[in-house]
Amino acid sequence: MSALVETQKxxxxxxxxxxxxxxxxxxxxxxxxxxxxIVLSVAAESLRxxxxxxxxxxxxxxxxxxxxxxxxxxxxxxxxxxxxITLIAMVVAAPLGLLSAIYLAEYxxxxxxxxxxxLLELLAGIPTVVLGFFAALTVAPFIRAAGAQFxxxxxxxSALAAGLVMGxxxxxxxxxxxxxxxxxxxxxxxxxxxxxxxxxxxxxxRVVLPAALPGIVSAFILAISRxxxxxxxxVMAAGLAPNLTFNPLAAVTTxxxxxxxxxxxxxxxxxxxxxxxFALGLTLFVITLILxxxxxxxxxxxxxxxx
Amino acid sequence: MPELARSPRTIRRYRNETIFxxxxxxxxxxxxxxxxxxxxxxxIKAIPALTQKTITLAIKIDPEKVDAANVAAGDxxxxxxxxxxxxxxxxxxxxxxxxxxxxxSSSVVEDLQRKVTAxxxxxxxxxxxxxxxxxxxxxxxxxxxxxxxxxGDNSExxxxxxxxxxxxxxxxxxxxWSLLTNGDSRAPEKAGLLGAFMGSLYIILITLVLALPxxxxxxxxxxxxxxxxxxxxxxEVNINNxxxxxxxxxxxxxxxxxxNIFGLPRSSPLVGGLVLALLVLPTIIIASRAALRSVPPSxxxxxxxxxxxxxxxxxxxxxxLAMPGILTGTILGVARALGESAPLLMIGMVAFxxxxxxxxxxxxxxxxxxxxxxxxxxEAAFRSRTSVAILALLIMLLCFNALAIWLRKRFERRW
Numbered sequence: 001m002s003a004l005v006e007t008q009k010x011x012x013x014x015x016x017x018x019x020x021x022x023x024x025x026x027x028x029x030x031x032x033x034x035x036x037x038i039v040l041s042v043a044a045e046s047l048r049x050x051x052x053x054x055x056x057x058x059x060x061x062x063x064x065x066x067x068x069x070x071x072x073x074x075x076x077x078x079x080x081x082x083x084x085i086t087l088i089a090m091v092v093a094a095p096l097g098l099l100s101a102i103y104l105a106e107y108x109x110x111x112x113x114x115x116x117x118x119l120l121e122l123l124a125g126i127p128t129v130v131l132g133f134f135a136a137l138t139v140a141p142f143i144r145a146a147g148a149q150f151x152x153x154x155x156x157x158s159a160l161a162a163g164l165v166m167g168x169x170x171x172x173x174x175x176x177x178x179x180x181x182x183x184x185x186x187x188x189x190x191x192x193x194x195x196x197x198x199x200x201x202x203x204x205x206r207v208v209l210p211a212a213l214p215g216i217v218s219a220f221i222l223a224i225s226r227x228x229x230x231x232x233x234x235v236m237a238a239g240l241a242p243n244l245t246f247n248p249l250a251a252v253t254t255x256x257x258x259x260x261x262x263x264x265x266x267x268x269x270x271x272x273x274x275x276x277x278f279a280l281g282l283t284l285f286v287i288t289l290i291l292x293x294x295x296x297x298x299x300x301x302x303x304x305x306x307x
Numbered sequence: 308m309p310e311l312a313r314s315p316r317t318i319r320r321y322r323n324e325t326i327f328x329x330x331x332x333x334x335x336x337x338x339x340x341x342x343x344x345x346x347x348x349x350x351i352k353a354i355p356a357l358t359q360k361t362i363t364l365a366i367k368i369d370p371e372k373v374d375a376a377n378v379a380a381g382d383x384x385x386x387x388x389x390x391x392x393x394x395x396x397x398x399x400x401x402x403x404x405x406x407x408x409x410x411x412s413s414s415v416v417e418d419l420q421r422k423v424t425a426x427x428x429x430x431x432x433x434x435x436x437x438x439x440x441x442x443x444x445x446x447x448x449x450x451x452x453x454x455x456x457x458x459g460d461n462s463e464x465x466x467x468x469x470x471x472x473x474x475x476x477x478x479x480x481x482x483x484w485s486l487l488t489n490g491d492s493r494a495p496e497k498a499g500l501l502g503a504f505m506g507s508l509y510i511i512l513i514t515l516v517l518a519l520p521x522x523x524x525x526x527x528x529x530x531x532x533x534x535x536x537x538x539x540x541x542x543e544v545n546i547n548n549x550x551x552x553x554x555x556x557x558x559x560x561x562x563x564x565x566x567n568i569f570g571l572p573r574s575s576p577l578v579g580g581l582v583l584a585l586l587v588l589p590t591i592i593i594a595s596r597a598a599l600r601s602v603p604p605s606x607x608x609x610x611x612x613x614x615x616x617x618x619x620x621x622x623x624x625x626x627x628l629a630m631p632g633i634l635t636g637t638i639l640g641v642a643r644a645l646g647e648s649a650p651l652l653m654i655g656m657v658a659f660x661x662x663x664x665x666x667x668x669x670x671x672x673x674x675x676x677x678x679x680x681x682x683x684x685x686e687a688a689f690r691s692r693t694s695v696a697i698l699a700l701l702i703m704l705l706c707f708n709a710l711a712i713w714l715r716k717r718f719e720r721r722w
Binding site: 122 | 349541560
């Protein structure tokens with residue numbers, strides 16, 4: 001036995017295996033390093049921004065005019081614009097996504113499922129820059145023309161156009177996540193409901209959906225996080241005007257649009273204008289991180305319930 | 308029983324059932340209609356840009372106006388004007404000839420100069436050229452623009468001349484190959500997608516080369532080697548969260564770290580590939596772990612039973628069996644990277660770049676960013692070219708997805 005262990009091959013094995021092991025550990029550290037890199041780099045530039053602009057005037061200021069002679073960096077119009085567009089998107093995507101998921105999980109025949117599912121995956125795979133082009137050049141003029149028919153003035157870049165198209169972007173995300181959780185509800189619960197004489201829709205509304213609720217809520221939270229962080233659709237369709245308004249027909253701007261606008265063209269890493277992009281990035285990162293953590297928590301608790 | 312079926316309450320319940328079912332079908336239907344409308348709309352918008360109106364001109368390279376020893380100093384625009392006045396013998400006014408020459412794309416003169424420089428023996432000969440018209444003349448002939456002049460100035464003379472040429476059958480409209488063979492340009496009829504395509508190709512290759520080995524190694528470690536402790540918990544939570552971080556944040560990371568700290572070249576596919584590799588890494592890790600988990604433990608146990616070490620069992624037996632699943636996940640991740648534009652905007656890949664990149668450190672742009680760039684240009688001709696760029700992008704994405712589906716079908720194993 002000891003002769004076997006001493007052969008060349010086994011020596012190699014004892015030498016290479018720790019090396020390979022170290023490499024594997026190193027690879028998984030890269031993911032952690034990326035997060036650290038994001039936090040440190042964005043936080044460092046933000047810190048430099050907050051040395052020039054006070055945190056309170058950033059968080060609670062209602063005027064965003066970074067290019068004015070006396071620049072003002074009020075975050076409030078950006079976040080209301082972002083939330084307005086997210087709200088419009090969710091009003092579109094929540095019913096469409098959830099009802100699609102119910103259809104796929106409960107009503108669709110296997111044949112219908114195999115056509116409908118790739119359709120949603122196709123929509124999910126369309127790059128957002130394409131949807132942005134569609135929103136800016138087809139949906140926005142259409143809404144404007146429709147508004148003019150009824151004597152309503154709609155601006156060329158309206159929150160409604162960006163929100164509607166963003167809603168369609170989110171539908172596949174909500175439907176695929178909800179489809180998974182609806183399928184995870186045990187069949188015995190449905191059978192119990194049918195045995196009591198309930199119709200299919202009654203079973204879905206009174207038994208399946210309440211049981212799947214945590215998963216559906218987390219799907220909605222992830223969708224909101226996705227909408228808040230979405231860039232291309234709003235850059236192309238929502239515009240740059242930092243209006244503090246809840247009117248969906250007016251032009252608004254969002255956090256991501258302004259990050260992009262602050263970094264296009266000349267970048268001076270000592271001016272608060274360029275640095276403000278990183279402060280906005282940090283805020284965006286924190287908001288989406290909180291939403292993601294909440295969503296993952298909800299999902300994890302839900303999984304334990306039916307495991 | 309019949310009484311029950313006819314009771315108002317039962318009828319109402321059945322009606323509600325039908326309504327609910329219809330709502331569900333409508334939801335899927337609306338999504339499908341949106342998708343079909345989107346694709347049809349883009350295709351219809353793209354059609355005008357797929358062909359390019361050209362005119363066949365006989366251009367005489369006049370030896371009096373160009374010297375074989377100094378080709379660059381030759382008066383090439385004059386050759387074009389001469390051949391146009393030959394087409395319109397009745398037009399003698401110099402300013403009118405000039406107006407007509409402006410209907411021909413400036414690429415004709417550039418091509419002519421290049422040809423003669425490469426082959427000075429052409430001097431003195433007459434060559435036949437398929438000269439592309441400018442985008443404005445092109446749009447007028449296709450009926451998109453009512454006048455040749457986009458600003459609405461008087462251009463009746465040019466319009467009459469173009470219509471005469473069309474009646475004489477001298478105008479052809481072949482497929483616009485320049486869209487595929489040219490780099491970007493300010494003139495719509497000369498603008499092409501080759502530069503953006505090469506940029507995207509470099510970015511994808513870098514993303515693949517970096518993200519695949521890193522992702523698979525991390526997945527192997529987490530799935531097969533790691534003990535459950537604080538560190539692996541941290542990595543796991545971290546990967547799940549990273550997968551949901553907005554892509555624009557990765558662009559900020561690239562700007563602050565790769566450009567400002569490491570000083571890598573701005574707008575280069577190298578930096579773009581690095582950023583997108585980090586962006587798709589979580590996706591690849593999650594997909595690879597799922598693929599590794601689906602290999603039954605009995606395979607590994609059998610290898611261990613005949614004396615293989617833990618690593619040999621995994622690298623020789625588990626990993627090869629998980630490979631199709633890993634590759635499918637990777638291809639889908641790379642397809643996502645191909646369609647991503649927000650992080651590339653942050654690292655300066657939005658500049659106007661006419662040259663086709665030849666190295667990964669050259670300034671370049673990518674296909675989705677090209678879509679963004681063209682869509683913001685005022686010329687109407689660029690709008691239909693944007694649609695062509697979108698269709699090219701969608702076709703590439705479709706190819707990636709088809710490849711992933713084929714791999715899954717071909718190598719899928721049920722244990």
